[in-house]
Amino acid sequence: MLREMKYAFKAILIFTIILGFGYTFFITVFASLLFNRQANGSIISGENGKKGSVLIGQKFTVPRYFHPRPSNAGSKGYDPTASGGSNLAPTNRKLIDNVKSNLEQVLKDNPGFKPEDIPVDAVTSSASGLDPHISIENAKIQAPRVAKARNLDLSVVHYLINNNTDKPLLFVQGEPGVNVLQLNLELDKVSKDISNERR
Numbered sequence: 001m002l003r004e005m006k007y008a009f010k011a012i013l014i015f016t017i018i019l020g021f022g023y024t025f026f027i028t029v030f031a032s033l034l035f036n037r038q039a040n041g042s043i044i045s046g047e048n049g050k051k052g053s054v055l056i057g058q059k060f061t062v063p064r065y066f067h068p069r070p071s072n073a074g075s076k077g078y079d080p081t082a083s084g085g086s087n088l089a090p091t092n093r094k095l096i097d098n099v100k101s102n103l104e105q106v107l108k109d110n111p112g113f114k115p116e117d118i119p120v121d122a123v124t125s126s127a128s129g130l131d132p133h134i135s136i137e138n139a140k141i142q143a144p145r146v147a148k149a150r151n152l153d154l155s156v157v158h159y160l161i162n163n164n165t166d167k168p169l170l171f172v173q174g175e176p177g178v179n180v181l182q183l184n185l186e187l188d189k190v191s192k193d194i195s196n197e198r199r
Contacts, residue, residue: 057181059077072125073125084128085128103115106118121135133178
């Protein structure tokens with residue numbers, strides 16, 4: 001009995017070292033060497049430091065920026081420590097009221113559009129509440145507002161939308177999506193460049 005326990009203890013110790021420490025160390029080093037940016041959270045940096053992760057949505061509300069999808073992550077939304085959807089059924093009164101309220105806000109922020117013009121992702125949250133992407137249609141309805149707020153030609157804004165659209169995985173899985181943070185940082189860069197040219 002003691003002999004078997006000794007062998008079992010040795011096996012646990014060996015596998016703990018190999019799989020618990022060795023494997024973890026190997027994967028961490030491997031990822032850091034070959035996929036450093038992804039292994040460290042896919043962080044985007046700007047002129048004044050880190051701006052956020054390309055993988056996690058964040059809140060933008062001012063007219064000069066593109067707005068993300070609504071969020072149910074946390075009490076105020078966009079809380080990365082409380083990722084999750086509302087889990088409300090399509091017939092739930094609270095969900096219906098939230099969608100109506102979101103639609104009113106989108107129409108107020110983007111005048112000139114009708115309710116039927118607004119894509120569903122503009123008024124509903126994602127399953128995680130932290131989706132960093134919006135649909136191309138969502139970006140296009142916001143483009144006139146952003147162009148006007150930044151005094152940019154609408155064609156420039158559409159070019160930036162296309163330039164920051166992620167294609168489906170392997171060209172077949174999922175739909176194209178516009179990364180809001182990347183697009184807004186590109187807008188800041190273009191606006192600054194144009195401002196410098198006008199001086």
